[in-house]
Amino acid sequence: MLASNRTEGRAIRGADLSITNLYKRYGKVEAVRGIDCEIKPGEFMSLLGPSGSGKTTLLMMLAGFETATSGAITMAGRDLTHVPPNKRGIGMVFQRYALFPHLTVAQNIAFPLKMRGLAKDDIRSKVARTLAMVRLESYGDRLPQQLSGGQQQRVAVARAIVFEPPVLLMDEPLGALDKKLREDLQIEIKRLHRDLGLTIVYVTHDQEEALTLSDRIAVMNHGRIIQVGDPRSLYATPQSSFVANFLGKTNFLPGTVSATSEDSLTINVQSVMLSVPRARYMAPGNAEIGQAVEISVRPENLHVVQGGPDALHGIVEGVVFVGAYTTYTVRLPDGVRVDVQLAGRDYLAEGEAVSLRLPGELVTIFSERAE
Ligand SMILES: Nc1ncnc2c1ncn2[C@@H]1O[C@H](COP(=O)(O)OP(=O)(O)O)[C@@H](O)[C@H]1O
Numbered sequence: 001m002l003a004s005n006r007t008e009g010r011a012i013r014g015a016d017l018s019i020t021n022l023y024k025r026y027g028k029v030e031a032v033r034g035i036d037c038e039i040k041p042g043e044f045m046s047l048l049g050p051s052g053s054g055k056t057t058l059l060m061m062l063a064g065f066e067t068a069t070s071g072a073i074t075m076a077g078r079d080l081t082h083v084p085p086n087k088r089g090i091g092m093v094f095q096r097y098a099l100f101p102h103l104t105v106a107q108n109i110a111f112p113l114k115m116r117g118l119a120k121d122d123i124r125s126k127v128a129r130t131l132a133m134v135r136l137e138s139y140g141d142r143l144p145q146q147l148s149g150g151q152q153q154r155v156a157v158a159r160a161i162v163f164e165p166p167v168l169l170m171d172e173p174l175g176a177l178d179k180k181l182r183e184d185l186q187i188e189i190k191r192l193h194r195d196l197g198l199t200i201v202y203v204t205h206d207q208e209e210a211l212t213l214s215d216r217i218a219v220m221n222h223g224r225i226i227q228v229g230d231p232r233s234l235y236a237t238p239q240s241s242f243v244a245n246f247l248g249k250t251n252f253l254p255g256t257v258s259a260t261s262e263d264s265l266t267i268n269v270q271s272v273m274l275s276v277p278r279a280r281y282m283a284p285g286n287a288e289i290g291q292a293v294e295i296s297v298r299p300e301n302l303h304v305v306q307g308g309p310d311a312l313h314g315i316v317e318g319v320v321f322v323g324a325y326t327t328y329t330v331r332l333p334d335g336v337r338v339d340v341q342l343a344g345r346d347y348l349a350e351g352e353a354v355s356l357r358l359p360g361e362l363v364t365i366f367s368e369r370a371e
């Protein structure tokens, strides 16, 4: 058991995880291809990526249900390679509820404590305390089938944390729930993380969920981590068109490098000469004059302006009202379409001519667009 230390009233009992050059092959399939990652004690780390990117495989190796083909995992400095799942002291929540159907809620939660041979009284008090943590105080005697999906998943969380693990792994735990319930449970999970101070590795393919919950996000694709960062920096500074496109929404506009200087590039986009800081250039190599690039710009970073030589001119083709904002699809003269997100009331009409300002300091430049 790890020593817990208290800072500012918050118990930190999370352990760090260190993943080194980790591979997993299933015959010819390389599910995980060389992952290196350091997860800090008490950190909320999300693994975000499309289906098939290797998230579950990585999590299963952390849990010990899968053996790595090569590479190493350590927890609080201890090599986990030959440690079986039940000896790792790691909690796990799966997407499907995976409760024992014939056991009551309290018996389900007591299960890991019984396995560890705790005394009856101890079990009773820990189960009661954990039921309260997941706000199911009065549900201990029910069977899983008598609970809603969201309640069942709370029981699964309770069962995973009742033995006070330093690390909790969650594989798309809210994937089967509807949006409103998912948002409620996201808040609950965040609160538990804050109150318990454990390390959480959270798998999701839902970028909003990752942005909402995480201290840091590791974006995965094809068995690799392609960028790690806190939500804001990942969103503002994606280093590849894949990340720009997968995390949030973005527009791609073709352009050509027309001038270069030490700190900035001039890009010809739809005949507008756009000055872009060098730091926003993510394509490989040095920018060369005449080089074709793709400019990525977020819908909320395009602004409607009165006109002028620095503006893109287009026609509003579509209007989608989403409540807090409206998304307009604008068709530019050469047929390229961009989405523009404007807060507040609906004030552009379909067919209307608009001028848009491209903010050079907020775009990112790639060599190709993401599919
Ligand atoms: N037991 C297995 N046998 C063979 N291939 C597998 C197995 N588990 C996963 N894979 C393959 O490994 C890749 C990664 O899968 P997975 O880790 O489940 O991705 P994710 O959780 O990101 O959707 C996929 O191509 C998948 O088909």
Ligand SMILES: [Mg+2]
Pocket: 055, 056, 057
């Ligand atoms: Mg998966």
